Amino acid sequence: MSKIGLIAGAGELPVEFSKSAVSKGKEIKIYGIKGITDKKIQKIAPTQWLHLGQAQKLIDSMKSDRIKDVVMLGKIEHYHLLYSIHRFDKRAREFFGQLVDKRAKSILEAVLNELKKEGFNPIDPSPFLSQLLVPEGLIAGEKEPEKEPMEDAYFGLKIAKEIAQLDIGQTVVVKNKIVIAVEGIEGTDKCILRGGELAGEGSVVCKVARKNQDMRYDVPVIGTKTLKSMKKAKAKLLAVESGKTFIVEKEEFKKLAKKYGISVIGVKLQ
Template sequence: MKSDKIGLIAGWGDLPLTFAKSAFEKNQDLTIIAIKSSASKELEKYGKTYWFSFTEAQKIIDTLKKEKVKNLVMLGKIEHKSILFHLHKFDERAKNFLFSLKDKRAKSILHSIINELEKEGFEFIDPTPFLSSLLVEEGFLVNPIEDENIKKDIVFGMKIAKEVADLDIGQTVIVKDGVVIAVEGVEGTDKCILRGGELGGEGTVVCKAARKNQDMRYDVPVVGVKTLESMKKAKAKVLAVESGKTYLLNKDEFIKKAKEYKISVLGVKL
């Protein structure tokens, strides 16, 4: 028997697709709000799908109510800079709550969206039961590290990444030889990695962490093959991520690529 219908607000990337597929396999009734120019067309295979721009807040709310959705999940990336640079296109509903924000950090915007939708009677649920197999475990995933200096960089980098994430600046920092080379801002993880390579040269360490009190309902750290591809271009050596609070997409392919690129990957408990 199906549980209550779930509404999935889907942005860019494989995470909403993985959730939709998992929900479909569990016979979960799913209504999908796919964000134009971000979400995958493949989502349409797993539930009734509506396509909207992220600026069309009222239409999204009306559609979810029409579909009698109560429980919501919001997954996938909508570029922070896209929101900042398209404020003039937002409908009146979106403008009203976005312009009332005290700041425009990613957490503030996402929290505002959740609060606004909860006022309308929707409830945001933790998607982890559908995605628990993706959470990175503690320890080495591939290519153990022997170099003591790199081990020190991991400890140092993860501490900084945690602090930066808690300030809601970004989730990723690039370090080398005890120096912070780059910090993720609105450009996103992949461009931060590339910038770290340009500034630090070969052998940088990429560290990614969740906020100290990470709300698993939104903006959970994610890594995948694309992360490794950016690291290969940057000639980065190690990827360290927070265990239990980071999603790893396409694990088998990821491990194969990490071995091919000679990149060490570590799940760190914080």
């Protein structure tokens, strides 16, 4: 049985994957990033810690550990990469220097290609995380959203899909069919907070996957942190793309949505 190498970023998704893989009898080795990956992951499976940008050490370690299949999960903020390049090793600096542009999709696709060149096989992690995929319909909150917020949701999801395809971000905040905030390099939570500052109470947060989303990287994720940002922004509805968005800390998420009076819906998009 081949061993899976997990390159783990921030958040709960790498933790959930590790638990699921181990429960299914898979042998995994985790490669965590110091200061980014949640330390609790090391309790689940053997973990090696590296600094962000130690590309050659990561590749050499995975070869030494006889890794074939590789999974990349968890957030590494775009600005972390861009502002840390001066600390990267020679391999990582050369890699970044050869990129056509520094969009998230460009970086991640190039990383996958680099791994393939080194003989690794980047695999789709979703079979281990199918229980976390958002279903269609109301998934949290006490009641179905009213007509006006739902109209905002459908409007916002359509706009978000176009923004995601341009690789600007995956989230937009809308109100009264006006785009209030678009996610850029600052990330989802700061986008939500900015939307709240501009829109006031009752905005709608919409989050989607790219068209033809490659499930091997950068799949949209929602969790309790999303809801906490929405509470601060006084947003009342979270609309996400069903079947292509992961929800982490699911039970805690549902409890928090009920407590905050936030409705969360999954919408199937073409």
